[in-house]
Every structure is written in C-alpha cells, then in structure tokens.
Amino acid sequence: MNRAYRGAGASAGWTREDYIAGDRITENLLRADLLAKPRGSFMKWVVEPDGQVAGCVWLEPEKNRSWYLGSLATDPDRQNTGLGRTLLAAAERWIVSQGGTRVRLTVVDARETLIAWYVRRGYHLTGESEPFPDGDERFGRLLRHDLRFLFLEKNLAPGYDAP
Numbered sequence: 001m002n003r004a005y006r007g008a009g010a011s012a013g014w015t016r017e018d019y020i021a022g023d024r025i026t027e028n029l030l031r032a033d034l035l036a037k038p039r040g041s042f043m044k045w046v047v048e049p050d051g052q053v054a055g056c057v058w059l060e061p062e063k064n065r066s067w068y069l070g071s072l073a074t075d076p077d078r079q080n081t082g083l084g085r086t087l088l089a090a091a092e093r094w095i096v097s098q099g100g101t102r103v104r105l106t107v108v109d110a111r112e113t114l115i116a117w118y119v120r121r122g123y124h125l126t127g128e129s130e131p132f133p134d135g136d137e138r139f140g141r142l143l144r145h146d147l148r149f150l151f152l153e154k155n156l157a158p159g160y161d162a163p
C-alpha cells in the first residue's frame, strides 16, 4: 500500500498521491483498524508460485446491503497490466456473494485520472463529498489543504453482469 499510494521515483505507480508526504499506513495502524472494524475484510491478491502479495482491498458492509471498498492497491511493478481491474472485479463478485447490491468508495478530488479509471469500470460520482481530514498526520502530512473526498458508487443489484 505504501509503494502504491506514496512510492516515488522509479517505484512510483501511475496514481501516486503526490499531495501527501509520508507513509499511507503502518502495520500498527492497520492492525488497529482491523480490530476496530471487525465486520470488514482486508483481502490480499497473492501471486503463485512464490506467494508474493501483488494487491489488496478492504471491503466492509455498511447499511442497506451497501458495501464500502477502500485501500484498493496493486504493486506498482505490476500496474497497468490489468491487475487492478481484475482485483476490483473479484472484489465486486465477492460482495455480491455476500448479498451486497451496491459498492461505494471515496476518491480525493485531485485524482482525476483515478476517478476516470473507476468511471470506466462502471462507477459514477454520487454528488456527495466531504472535506479531507486535515491535521491527522497518522496517514501522512498534507501538502495541500483544499482537498475533498468525492463519493463514487456502482450498482451490483440483479441484472448486474459480474465482470
């Protein structure tokens, strides 16, 4: 996750967050988050035969059979090969298998190419937004202070064709 979100130089991914300095996550923060949200699942995409983790995603049920999707990340060395699309589709199929009918996520408004990527995957902006939390440096130090989270969602109800 740190290399995918914040990697620099040759190891940077195409969507890196260049408006925040520092790591995206630490092992302690991740463990605390998992304990605080026991209904959520943090999933990894493992590549055989060596068992290397090539991607991850966080899935958590909300209300009305809607699920929150976050922390979708792929190893920058494997990006732009279709892995992100594969992982997102697998996450959607898993949500449907759990009875979910809608998936929601947030993206920082400055990340236009990432929003476009989700739109190409069938997501749409809902019009909702909320301020990006400022002053909480556990997830990095903000280099801009004008950011907002935009909400996107996708309907997974019957009739939806699993990719």
Ligand SMILES: CC(C)(COP(=O)(O)OP(=O)(O)OC[C@H]1O[C@@H](n2cnc3c(N)ncnc32)[C@H](O)[C@@H]1OP(=O)(O)O)[C@@H](O)C(=O)NCCC(=O)NCCS
Pocket (backbone or CB within 6 Å): 004, 005, 013, 014, 015, 016, 070, 071, 072, 073, 074, 075, 078, 079, 080, 081, 082, 083, 084, 085, 086, 105, 106, 107, 113, 114, 117, 120
């Ligand atoms: C978002 C992310 C998971 C996508 O993973 P990926 O493995 O690169 O995804 P894919 O290979 O399936 O897709 C690559 C796409 O990006 C496009 N792309 C590649 N480089 C690009 C660039 N510089 N600008 C715009 N689009 C670009 C490709 O054309 C391709 O588009 P298409 O699938 O519509 O054809 C990955 O970039 C990532 O881990 N980002 C950092 C973490 C993050 O921000 N996650 C999102 C949280 S909401």
